[in-house]
Amino acid sequence: MARRQTRKNASKRKYTMTVAGQxxxxxxxxxxxxxxxxxxxxxxxxxxxxxxxxxxxxxxxxxxxxxxxxxxxxxxxxxxxxxxxxxxxxxxxxxxxxxxxxxxxxxxxxxxxxxxxxxxxxxxxxxxxxxxxxxxxxxxxxxxxxxxxxxxxxxxxxxxxxxxxxxxxxxxxxxxxxxxxxxxxxxxxxxxxxxxxxxxxxxxxxxxxxxxxxxxxxxxxxxITRQEIPFQFRFPEKTGEWETTDLKNGQQIQWWAGFCKNTIPNEEQRGFVVYVRGKLAQTPWFFDLSGGVWGQHGMQYLTGEVKADFLDERVDLIATDRGTIRWEDPIAFPLKEWGRKKIKELLGSWTDKRREDKEKSPRIIRYLEQAKKLPKREQQTFKTVVNRICSIPQLDKDKAGKEITDELVEFVYNALTNRSFFEAIKRLNAVSAEDVARFNKILSEWDIMEAISTAHLVKGRIEIIQKFRQMIEEKVPEKPDMQNYLKEHPWLIDPKWTMLAHEKSLDTLIKEEFGLPSSGEKEGRDRPDFFCIGDKYQTAYVIDVKRPGLLVGRDEFDQIRNYVLFLRRILQKQSTDSEHGRSLVKGLLIADRIREDDREHGQMGQDSGVFDIRTWQSLLMGAEAMHKEFFNVVKMRAPFDDPRMKELSTSIPEVDTVEERKTDRRS
Structure with a gap:
């Protein structure tokens, strides 16, 4: 009865939906x-x-x-x-x-x-x-x-x-x-x-x-015509051909990919474009794949196209601006999964083909033949180094690059066969003639020389991290202490980022980093602490740092938000360059404590993708963990009883993470 009464009352009321012109x-x-x-x-x-x-x-x-x-x-x-x-x-x-x-x-x-x-x-x-x-x-x-x-x-x-x-x-x-x-x-x-x-x-x-x-x-x-740029390697090989592939969900796609001899400067030509019904549905991307250093570098040479009409047959998965696809949808996800796997395969094939091409050099062939006379361990070492040298993309560009490749291989061969000659002479001067037998032992150290050198570098980095930890614990002011320290060691913020500016106005950044005229607006005179370029998609970051332990809230969130929105608006307004149109500007606020009443306001800024918040402790933990792992890997490349590595290990400050120190205190 109550249910019928509700329907009767509701039928007398009208609801109206209107659409604002905005x-x-x-x-x-x-x-x-x-x-x-x-x-x-x-x-x-x-x-x-x-x-x-x-x-x-x-x-x-x-x-x-x-x-x-x-x-x-x-x-x-x-x-x-x-x-x-x-x-x-x-x-x-x-x-x-x-x-x-x-x-x-x-x-x-x-x-x-x-x-x-x-x-x-x-x-x-x-x-x-x-x-x-x-x-x-x-x-x-x-x-x-x-x-x-x-x-x-x-x-x-x-x-x-x-x-x-x-x-x-x-x-x-x-x-x-x-x-x-x-x-x-x-x-x-x-x-x-x-x-x-x-x-x-x-x-x-x-x-x-x-x-x-x-x-x-x-x-x-x-x-206008669709002309392929010249490729060093193409899959499939013939220009204009497409390869047909069946996905796990039973859908069929067509695709091709190509690697250029030099890096592809135009972002619109780099990465895979996905077409639906002959029209762009996904701007160039790498299927959200982020590989290691060599993999990321190889992506700078890679372009390709995919036909995937099934994405538009039932559910509408394509964004209105024809720039992105809803890749997490069950219909689209198998294509994303295929793309990530295919790029890894292509990068591997690209590396192998480039290496094979360069190893055909008569000079390299000669040294590889001579290396067969060396002991097996030295043979393997030489082959590994030659493979790595021949995989360096920058040495593919021209005749000079090929000559440098030949010279590097020659240098490695000579170093391998004569690596400890002068060191042996020094040692022989201090010992009797029968100690000449120790020469073979001295030769075996060449293989770990690079590990020792790298360990010295890690030692220096760890000392910087220890100083950074001390500054955080002492809550030193952000100006000039923390800012200057981060300016000298920007890898503490993120090792993948490149710092471009310190305390420059937004208008100066627009002019110097984006090649656009100054805005002339009041906001253009504002100065963020740092300006960095980030990942492979060239994300731009404006960064503000606050003193360790300082309480921050709405004012600080609004400040970093205003920096970001100002840059995004000016770039969109003043630039018709597609690279600027797709470049992403984000903010980063480095601060330890947030006012409880303003915590939701800060979370909204993060959820909307305008800015992120990192604590000083999170920066410290990231740097410590990465270098701890790196040092442990380097140690494994040398014999456990190597005196030089032992000396380095004892001279390096304790490499423990913040979490490990907390655990030690609790125990």
């Missing part, structure tokens, strides 16, 4: 920031409209002026007045739910698999312009209207009964002799910096797998 800030400006992703959406629409040609006119090579325009014109089917209203102006329309997955034959072109799905790509123009002018022709009639970003976003409730009514332009509804097609004109551009035409064409072509004789994209009058 939503278009997200669907346009933030989703498609940059000329390349925005224009590629209009090209995709032209493809679905059965266009044979698309002409893109865009100002390049100079700063963008206020009256500049970007035009994307196609010779597709065009749209009637009714189709403009029913389809184009219906935001969020899923074309595949109302029409076939394939287009119909048109103008001699075979049916195409539809690329569009979400129904919001038409708003991509708002990422680079305030005005979208749509002029389309079908059956000799013109439909012409204008979308105004400011008119849409100023409305507090956009999706009301009336909706938004774009302005019809003068020739709307007129008859014409022009051929069918659609022209999109973008004006009041939001782009400030000059666009490099070559980079623009390359980036645009990278996003489109469907370029061929039946779909041609022209940029400023010239057709």
């Amino acid at each position: 939503l278009f800030n997200h669907l346009g400006l933030q989703m498609y920031s940059g000329a390349v992703p925005a224009i590629s959406e209009f090209i995709s629409n032209a493809y679905d409209a059965m266009a044979r040609n698309v002409w893109v006119t865009i100002p390049t090579g100079r700063p963008i002026e206020s009256d500049d325009q970007i035009i994307v014109k196609d010779d597709g089917q065009g749209m009637s007045y009714e189709e403009c209203n029913l389809f184009y102006l219906l935001v969020g329309r899923n074309r595949r739910s109302t029409q076939n997955e394939w287009t119909k034959e048109y103008n001699g072109l075979s049916p195409r698999k539809v690329q569009g799905r979400k129904g919001i790509g038409k708003l991509a123009g708002f990422g680079v312009a305030n005005i979208i002018d749509v002029r389309t022709i079908k059956e000799k009639e013109v439909s012409h209207f204008k979308l105004d970003f400011e008119d849409i976003t100023k409305s507090s409730e956009f999706a009301d009964a009336q909706g938004y009514e774009p302005d019809a332009l003068p020739d709307d509804g007129e008859k014409t002799k022009e051929n069918p097609g659609t022209a999109i004109t973008l004006s009041q551009l939001k782009i400030n910096r000059a666009i490099n035409e070559k980079e623009f064409k390359t980036s645009l072509a990278r996003r489109l797998l469907v370029l061929d004789s039946e779909f041609i994209v022209h940029v400023n009058g010239k057709a």
Whole structure:
């Protein structure tokens, strides 16, 4: 009875959902920031409209002026007045739910698999312009209207009964002799910096797998092409070929990969692009693989492409901006798993092939042959070192690199055969003639010389860590003591990071590190303590350090947050360079104690990916643990009774971690 009463009461009440015009800030400006992703959406629409040609006119090579325009014109089917209203102006329309997955034959072109799905790509123009002018022709009639970003976003409730009514332009509804097609004109551009035409064409072509004789994209009058960069090694070997692979979930993909002779400078060419229905769905990446030093370095030479249409057949797994895929979804995860495994295999094959190529040098062949006369241990040592030398990528670049490789192999051979000659003479001067028999023992030490040298380096690092621990325990001030110490030893923050600046203003960082003009804003004068470049994806970190033991809270969190958001905003606003558009700026606050009332505020900043918080103890623990492990590995490379290693072991301060010290105190 109570249940029926609840339903009866509920039926008398009305709930209304409205959509604020500001939503278009997200669907346009933030989703498609940059000329390349925005224009590629209009090209995709032209493809679905059965266009044979698309002409893109865009100002390049100079700063963008206020009256500049970007035009994307196609010779597709065009749209009637009714189709403009029913389809184009219906935001969020899923074309595949109302029409076939394939287009119909048109103008001699075979049916195409539809690329569009979400129904919001038409708003991509708002990422680079305030005005979208749509002029389309079908059956000799013109439909012409204008979308105004400011008119849409100023409305507090956009999706009301009336909706938004774009302005019809003068020739709307007129008859014409022009051929069918659609022209999109973008004006009041939001782009400030000059666009490099070559980079623009390359980036645009990278996003489109469907370029061929039946779909041609022209940029400023010239057709763009998908040309592979020269490779030292390609898998499969023949240019243009794709390899077919079945995944664990039964889905099928096609792929190819290639290694260049030199590092690939353009980030958009480095890594694997994933295409769905001929359109980019995942910007270049390495399937979240982070290998060792050699593996990461090899990735700088690697590029490739994957076709995976199954990702868009049922569940929508592709982000709106066509930049990422929901890889943790059960449908997509097997492809991610395959990618990580495949990259490891490719890096191994690449290393082997490069080494084999260099080992064909007549000079190296000669020394490898001579080494066969050495004792087995020396033979193995020499072979191992030669393999490592021949695996160094930088020595592949030119003739000089090959000569250096030959010289290094010669040096190693000579060192191996004469490594302790002078040391032997010194020892022989102090002993009688019969002690010459000890010469063989002296020779055996060459194999551990590198270990001894490395141990000396570790000893120096450990002494630095001990001093760092003392400074933390004494709670020395962040200025100048802690800042200066971290400036001299930046590896204490993170050994994978590179420090670029200390106490420079944000405007100076924008100018010196990103090559952009200063903002001129008040926030641009703020000075973070450090500025670093991080992992292989070139994450930029702004860092603030606080005195050990100091209590921090909302003010400190807001300060590091403001640094990050300011840099992100300026980079997005002033740069059309795709590398800047994808670069990630994050913050790092080094502090020990957080006010209890502000703890949630700090956690929100971390959860949103704006900044991280590390304690001084966590930095210390990381440095101690890493060098303890490193020193133990080095010790294993020398005999346990080697006097030099014993001396180093006893002279090095106790290498224990913070956790071990806590355990000792408890016991």
